[in-house]
Amino acid sequence: MRVPATSANLGPGFDTLGLALSMYDELVATELAPGMLEIDVTGEGTGDVPRDASNLVVRAVARGFAAAGRPMPGLRLEAHNVIPHGRGLGSSAAAVVAGLLVAKGLLEGDVALGDDRLLALATEMEGHPDNVAPALFGGLTIAWGEESGPQHKKLIVHRGVSPVVFVPESQMSTSVARSLQPLQVPREDAVFNVSRSALLIAALTQSPELLRAATEDKLHQGYRAQAMPETDRLVRALRGAGFAAVVSGAGPSVLVLADGPGRRVEAAQVMASIAESPWEAHMLAVDVKGGTVREYAEGST
Template structure:
């Protein structure tokens, strides 16, 4: 029996569509036990407690890849990451399933192979990479292989997460994206991704604020999220370093200076006046990524 612990992640980070991501100290934990036969899933919503469960289906795909016939499995969920909330809950399930099956098979797959396979299932690398490796990462995919680097963010920055009482499926959020964009929009994002990475490393706060702007996904997704325009407009008029949609949404991420407590208080007061319900949460960066703990 063992536990797989996987951190929440925020993908895209403004202009970094499908390439940038960061892991946080907010976790989904999955206790895995081999039993004689059958499948038992405990601690999750009843509609997910079946063979279509993303953790279990990822395990089965891994067993098939490794040519292993599994015994029965008992999974116990201890989850703190909102489902369909833009904080990488599906990535935690996919990685947990692969890592669990790999552990049962004797840790046959390397970390790189786990990453490649997780991306094959997930379809993109910006969540699975920081969830596995920890920290902030930039990743690209070449012929099915993920190449990534970790980005050492300045310790003068903190993250405040705004979570609405709303679920937004990634498929629905992706459906609104255009297949083609103007060259000027692509150039706009290339420059800001480059600026964002350098500014976060150097602690260039003004650079961070400029670099969070985006023309590839946020303008198209904003209409799916109630209060998005009002919130981002309010944040732009504060001392905040930047604001961006977390993953495909609906969660919104705000970056602040570590010693800035006044902006957070103003933001909380502003959110209380909106028609929708928003919860704020301060998150620290997780530098370790996925962990397996023997029980």
């Protein structure tokens, strides 16, 4: 199976908007005898990711089986991680979604875990639906909560939108980033973000030329800037050069929603001209499928 990276908030859409990107963690899961657990990790997080029951993927598998009222089987997990950890690209959401999709696949034919149930379980584990919704379903997602649980709406992004992500070596804790935000904001700032969030939906689905104006934000990026000075400097430089640049998720990565492939190269040139430490540029597409599962027969490649 594979699960895409995600970028949440997208500027004004705090805790609401998310975008699936064509960068993937891949996982092969094999059912073993009860009580057995084998984990092999390559790529991102090698040597750091737990290889026991505390592993986030394993915990998500266990949560899926518990929700289905079935005992947890033994597992062998072979994970190849590409999504950077602690960089605002949804690595933990991808792990949660991967584990729940493992549970769904292993339970197939016995207990069905539908989309609504998967979203509820993933949100319960991750805390917010804005990253897990696009990881599950792909595309641009609007996520919100109701008494019945988290909800989402998937939208198709205009083909002229061309994402590029700039990823630094440093990491940022989501909890630290959230602690920098005030509990209350001025009414005019709230109204500002409501208008920009509405405009952003139009820009992403119909009018990419409006992306720069639509990605302005007054709710979270400014408050977090002190913890990510290089990120803030890069966002300001890119926006000053006319790009729709935002902090990706909780940061410190920067997402640029360019209005054409050629503009991504120009954005990378701006980044290279001001970067004081190494940043990697990833020219990506919008993923439209979300997490996908394929069954492997024994002995197949």
